[in-house]
Amino acid sequence: MSWDFETDPDFQRELDWVNEFVATQVEPLEFVLGDPYDKSDRVAEATVQPLREQVKQRGLWACHLGPELGGAGFGQLKLALLNECLGRALWAPSVFGCQAPDSGNAEILARFGSPEQKARFLRPLLDGEITSCYSMTEVHAGADPTLFVTSAKRSVDGWVIDGEKWFSTNARYAAFFIVMAVSNPEVSPYAGMSMFIVPAETPGVSIVRNSGVGTEPEDEGSHGYVRFDHVRVPDECLLGDEGAAFAIAQTRLGGGRIHHAMRTVGLVRSAFDMMCERAVSRHIRGGRLGDLQMTQERVADSWIQMEQFRLLVLRTAWLIDKYNDYRKVRKDIAAVKVAMPVVLHDVVQRAMHLHGALGISNEMPFSTMMVSAEIMALADGPTEVHKVTVARQILREYEPIDGAWPSAHLPTRREAALAALSRTLDHAAAEH
Numbered sequence: 001m002s003w004d005f006e007t008d009p010d011f012q013r014e015l016d017w018v019n020e021f022v023a024t025q026v027e028p029l030e031f032v033l034g035d036p037y038d039k040s041d042r043v044a045e046a047t048v049q050p051l052r053e054q055v056k057q058r059g060l061w062a063c064h065l066g067p068e069l070g071g072a073g074f075g076q077l078k079l080a081l082l083n084e085c086l087g088r089a090l091w092a093p094s095v096f097g098c099q100a101p102d103s104g105n106a107e108i109l110a111r112f113g114s115p116e117q118k119a120r121f122l123r124p125l126l127d128g129e130i131t132s133c134y135s136m137t138e139v140h141a142g143a144d145p146t147l148f149v150t151s152a153k154r155s156v157d158g159w160v161i162d163g164e165k166w167f168s169t170n171a172r173y174a175a176f177f178i179v180m181a182v183s184n185p186e187v188s189p190y191a192g193m194s195m196f197i198v199p200a201e202t203p204g205v206s207i208v209r210n211s212g213v214g215t216e217p218e219d220e221g222s223h224g225y226v227r228f229d230h231v232r233v234p235d236e237c238l239l240g241d242e243g244a245a246f247a248i249a250q251t252r253l254g255g256g257r258i259h260h261a262m263r264t265v266g267l268v269r270s271a272f273d274m275m276c277e278r279a280v281s282r283h284i285r286g287g288r289l290g291d292l293q294m295t296q297e298r299v300a301d302s303w304i305q306m307e308q309f310r311l312l313v314l315r316t317a318w319l320i321d322k323y324n325d326y327r328k329v330r331k332d333i334a335a336v337k338v339a340m341p342v343v344l345h346d347v348v349q350r351a352m353h354l355h356g357a358l359g360i361s362n363e364m365p366f367s368t369m370m371v372s373a374e375i376m377a378l379a380d381g382p383t384e385v386h387k388v389t390v391a392r393q394i395l396r397e398y399e400p401i402d403g404a405w406p407s408a409h410l411p412t413r414r415e416a417a418l419a420a421l422s423r424t425l426d427h428a429a430a431e432h
């Protein structure tokens with residue numbers, strides 16, 4: 001019997017160190033440095049490198065990866081607890097070498113890449129020297145990848161890629177793109193799309209604009225509208241097998257979704273802490289805001305939602321460790337993905353509201369967090385699609401009944417119980 005909610009003391013010591021390190025050394029960085037993915041920012045790199053060294057010395061670098069790739073490889077459950085601490089600070093994932101989308105890209109390079117691809121692209125990515133980009137969504141098609149039209153045609157010396165991708169995060173900073181393209185239009189899209197590694201400097205790759213989210217200034221965002229115009233790449237740039245793009249995408253997105261959720265637990269917690277601090281600090285009508293029952297309801301509802309979500313994330317992480325196969329945990333990951341934007345939105349909205357005008361001002365982080373909640377409902381697939389996955393997987397576990405009456409139909413059950421027990425009941429009645 002094992003059903004244990006304790007963190008082992010050795011690892012708790014590591015988490016205590018991480019919490020202290022993030023709060024004192026990493027959180028301040030977002031107020032003085034630019035984008036964590038901009039490796040050309042020499043001041044930022046020089047400032048952050050000593051922190052990365054401390055993380056490496058502590059054995060906490062790139063913990064999502066196994067030891068053969070330089071990570072601690074201590075599994076998803078411990079990673080979940082670690083990522084909770086990292087979700088509170090913008091720079092923390094980059095300081096700990098597990099930032100999305102690089103972490104997911106590293107995962108598929110590690111799993112499907114050739115030795116040459118690993119040496120050229122994976123190694124510097126793991127060392128935090130470069131940034132990568134995952135280029136799948138197109139302007140006219142996102143949630144339904146079977147509609148993608150970006151093509152990869154065979155040429156004498158490799159492949160020629162043509163098409164446009166949209167919302168390719170960090171395209172502007174990326175050293176390479178992982179591009180999903182139709183390599184065989186004659187077969188089903190599930191067998192006719194392939195993944196290609198395209199170095200950013202390849203002729204024909206251009207960024208039409210850098211879209212932002214929320215109120216970010218136009219063309220200064222991180223999500224590239226990218227054009228691939230007759231981009232020639234050699235055979236060695238094919239990632240995995242030809243036609244294997246869907247399988248590779250599932251591997252990547254499965255990990256990506258749960259890692260986002262782990263960090264979101266930390267983000268929700270920070271909004272919750274702000275709410276509670278406000279509740280005990282702000283005075284109103286002769287008492288504290290937290291003495292009003294409607295405030296208490298907000299605090300209680302938020303805590304319950306947060307704890308439910310956290311337990312779902314931890315249990316899903318535990319299941320991934322148990323099966324070591326994302327396909328066996330699809331329902332659970334999809335459920336986490338559905339729950340994530342709701343809990344983030346609800347807790348942030350309540351915290352924001354309790355801060356009054358200050359809450360919606362640009363002097364508090366709530367507006368950005370609200371946009372993050374909507375991002376979580378879209379990035380890596382919209383909520384609706386994941387709800388369908390959850391429901392389909394659940395319904396597979398049920399058998400249809402014969403006839404019109406449900407198996408819980410009371411008269412039918414009574415009749416069956418009487419038939420099964422009639423002799424016993426008759427016997428008991430005769431004796432008493």
Ligand SMILES: Cc1cc2nc3c(=O)[nH]c(=O)nc-3n(C[C@H](O)[C@H](O)[C@H](O)COP(=O)(O)OP(=O)(O)OC[C@H]3O[C@@H](n4cnc5c(N)ncnc54)[C@H](O)[C@@H]3O)c2cc1C
Nearest residue numbers: 134135136137141142143167168169375379380381382384
């Ligand atoms: C911040 C951010 C970062 C991103 N980063 C990347 C990246 O790095 N690389 C990349 O390739 N993509 C990225 N994306 C794109 C993301 O994967 C897509 O936004 C997502 O797949 C949805 O596609 P779409 O935006 O085209 O919406 P659509 O496909 O147009 O869907 C719009 C809406 O239609 C509804 N809908 C769609 N399908 C269904 C369905 N089957 N059932 C019911 N309703 C449905 C939903 O309400 C959905 O929100 C990012 C997105 C965001 C917001």
